[in-house]
Amino acid sequence: MNTENTPALEIVDATLELGDGDSRVRALDAVSLTVRAGEFVAIVGPSGSGKSSLLAVAGALSNPDSGSVRVHGTDLSTLSKGASAKFRLENIGFVFQSGNLLPALTAADQLRLAGRLAGNRKVDAESVLDSVGMAHRAKNRPGHLSGGERQRVGIARALVNAPSLLLVDEPTAALDRARSHEVVQLLADQAREQNVAVVMVTHDHDVLEHCDRVLEMVDGSLGAVRTA
Structure with a gap:
């Protein structure tokens, strides 16, 4: 699916309303x-500005009321619920605030499970963990990992199926300053080395220096703060 001239993510005039009646708000x-392959874009803005809604439509978790969303040329609105789930597993990686790792699985098994869910039964978990500096922790469960280490495993899990697009939600929320810079620098490195688009x-x-572009959301609208 990945072609040289096709944007990894292309959102055009997306509008999304949430809620009912008088509580209905325009989230987008x-x-x-x-966003093109290999580009690292940060979205900033106050709580309730629409950032989570933007990630949801970019990740095929919800469809906008109007406008279009394409991931490497595929119009997400044309996919059935089952096809949408399959597309996410195969083409989009997600990194969450807390890592969202399964407590009973080792770091390597977290990756193997993600691979199996996408139909990939030949996951080289140790190699992917090595790419994020975590090969030495492959047999450790989340309870024996630091916050920064859990985030690194979460990033490795998101990359295991070689996605075109990586969507990252507040990866530094529970980390100190030094670990925050390490994690965001790792994301920047992966964008370049794996040619994956990162939002x-x-x-x-404090970590925006590692990003190629910084955009701000205010009341559902998106504007540039800094461009490359």
């Missing part, structure tokens, strides 16, 4: 965003 207001939502302005 004609948002447009293009990161963050409140942590």
